Amino acid sequence: MKSPVPPPRSLSSSIISAITRSGGNELHGDLYLSFQSRQMVGIDPFAKARDEERPEYGRYQLGGLLSGPILKNRLFGLATYEGNYQDRANQVTLGNRSAENLARFGQYEGSFTSPFREPLAFSKLTWLPMADHTVDLSTSLRTESDIRSFGGRTSRENAENVRNNVFTTSLRHQLRAKSGLVNEATAQLLYSQFN
Numbered sequence: 001m002k003s004p005v006p007p008p009r010s011l012s013s014s015i016i017s018a019i020t021r022s023g024g025n026e027l028h029g030d031l032y033l034s035f036q037s038r039q040m041v042g043i044d045p046f047a048k049a050r051d052e053e054r055p056e057y058g059r060y061q062l063g064g065l066l067s068g069p070i071l072k073n074r075l076f077g078l079a080t081y082e083g084n085y086q087d088r089a090n091q092v093t094l095g096n097r098s099a100e101n102l103a104r105f106g107q108y109e110g111s112f113t114s115p116f117r118e119p120l121a122f123s124k125l126t127w128l129p130m131a132d133h134t135v136d137l138s139t140s141l142r143t144e145s146d147i148r149s150f151g152g153r154t155s156r157e158n159a160e161n162v163r164n165n166v167f168t169t170s171l172r173h174q175l176r177a178k179s180g181l182v183n184e185a186t187a188q189l190l191y192s193q194f195n
Helices: 045-049 100-110
Strands: 028-037 058-071 073-090 110-129 133-148 161-177 182-195
Touching: none
Parallel strands: none
Antiparallel strands: 028 058, 058 073, 073 110, 110 133, 133 161, 161 182
């Protein structure tokens, strides 16, 4: 007669494991492009009432991935890139459109471009020195520039450029013992700049 299965033990803390994709023994690649032009965006009713032209607008996202072997069954590489590029439009209007205000401040009124740029890159090397060892070296880079916080009665000259730059590199070693235990060591460097 079989003994009953013991109930699972509860863990005293949460276990979170993040695993990123790795290259393999087959060469693999992906490319993609997404695009939206100004002709695909309607004119807002206020701009239409002022007989203004369709604002400048453009948005495209592009990216790619390449992965494969560097040394078959031993060393694999993976690299990705994604770019998010947008030119949005913000409408600036005067609160009091008197002739005097239009003469003094009319040049600050209208539709102005609000650009957003976000390139992202990631790379990873995976080395299998032995069947039960895995060594990963990964790096990622994210840079953003977003000119915003204007429109309505706030002029384009008062816009802010919000910049965000993040660089991360990580070295991980994993050992899988025959007993089923896994030992993992990770060293990580993170540089972040936001202004």
